[in-house]
Amino acid sequence: MSTRHDIRAAARLSVAPMMDWSDRHCRYFHRLMSRRALLYTEMVTAPALVRGGAVHLLDYNIEEHPVAVQLGGSDPRELAAATKLCVERGYDEVNLNVGCPSDRVQSGTFGAVLMRDAPLVADCMAAMKDAAQDIEVTVKCRIGVDDQAPDDVLPAFIETVAAAGVTRFTIHARKAWLQGLSPKENRDIPPLDYPLVHRMKEAFPDLHLSINGGITKLDDARAHLDVMDGVMIGRAAYHDPASVLLEADQAIFGDPAPARSAHEVVEAMYPYIEAQLAQGVRLHSITRHMLGVFTGRPGARKWRRILSEGASQDGAGVALLAEALSHVPDHVPAS
Template identity: 70%
Template sequence: MTDQLTQAARLSVAPMMDWTDRHCRYFHRLMSHEALLYTEMVTAPALVRGGALHLLDFSSEEHPVALQLGGSEPEELKEATKLCVAHGYDEVNLNVGCPSDRVQSGAFGAVLMKSPDLVAECVAKMMEGAGDVPVTVKCRIGVDDQTPEEVLPAFLEKMQSVGVTRITVHARKAWLQGLSPKENRDIPPLDYPLVHQMKEAFPALHLSINGGIADLSTVEQELEVMDGVMVGRAAYHQPYDILGHADQTIYGSDRAPLSRHDVALAMEDYIGRHVAAGGKLAQVTRHMLGLFAGQPGARRWKRVLSEGAHKEGADFALVREALPR
């Protein structure tokens, strides 16, 4: 599976809090059979201390799928990793990039860029718990007043020294004070050249670049330099533009892509099962609003679903009604 995962990681959809839940991932998987999908971040304390194992639920159709963990206590991360592996995830990823206050208060996320020795200890323990399942890292180029040209290569070298072979680098600093998580995704400038230099400096590492990548042609360009590309917001807000033809363009698949309409219709059974089990239509369709982004009928599609999906008794018939004519 490791070779398959390395291939899958040529294009991945970033872990995004409140967005990349299991419904979102199922929807994305209909558009790309090949891309690597990431869960929202799940904290190790929630799993190990809180027993919130429902956070690990996913559909077998989602493979290849990676779970992202947040935490900073090595033994706890080891136990959480064991739980992830037991649930069947293909990869476990450590979050060293999220700048939110909620994450900082738990002493994990981007603040860990200041503690590479602790990250190395965490990752080593996670590997003990992972068996043959790969443990990977997602990081920033630095935080606050750190000098990325110094901090990033030292961090990558430390990760490589404990056996990490695959790392995703968000090509921005994170400012832990003064910027909101949303501002941290936009305001610190992107530094693609530095990340490109890291690929040259660490040829044995599989390095993916993340941050500000908005279309499939940019993914192709980045793959001329990097091993992989991770796409975040664009894959959520314009999913078909990123994923609809990714298998053919990025992976050389000869499988015919589904049309946008076909993707929507292919959600019928999944939505039917979800609603029959007591779920709400809006829990699924909120992830589908961008399917027709930029296309005729997109505004009506979003309006019909946004206004009707939360109503009692709403089911797949509303999706059919919303489809562009």
């Protein structure tokens, strides 16, 4: 099990918090591919935890460490109470979402809209820091929102929030447009500005800064790590996890242990799946996160089809995965 103090080492490569995707089943699957990368929960709102009592949203498996929880909110006292709940459950880090552009998030006055109110974010982080004891509290933000000028806004935001004691930021290298673009469009349409994020590392050399947005390959991650302290990968780690995570420990962390194959990872999921099924979890809830593991490989389409069609059926279990796996050649000759 990873200990809390190695969180910064793990943050060299992290898998982004992704709503409806990075749940506990997904994280367990990803952890079987990389022992070292930092994994994030989906965003959990502070009101859901503190007012709604939905502490089951914080459930995770001990094997997921190092694992960070991302909170959404804008009330310092409520975020402090939520942070305390996260720390009690043993998370390695508590992160505040200052990047999500969805309407639902805006209506709750959290997410990317908070880029407009750095002093409020600083107050939130100070309260979270007090509640977190020795656990690190961090921020994930954008480079700006709407018609803000990122060259001015981002450094001012970082400076203000860092003054509250925050020493780690993950910066999504795009603006968020709160009006006129959907959350999906906000992940693609605003242009990436990697040079700006790199300049933040020059401007704030004592802070631990990670870069996020549009990074899909380990080679690209390594190039960013020439400048940045960490790289966060989102959708590519979900849709094509094998290409991002299977070699990550070797390529990013210098781990000498050999990487698992995708087949080995699938088979290593069997005991976990059987245990979850015994607790009443549906197979589809787990296998939906595994559909992309053979992306680009012979047999991938058959693998996806068998799982997509069969995993929701009553009684579906590990035998269905074994059948799907039998259609994917174990050793593919180099092309």
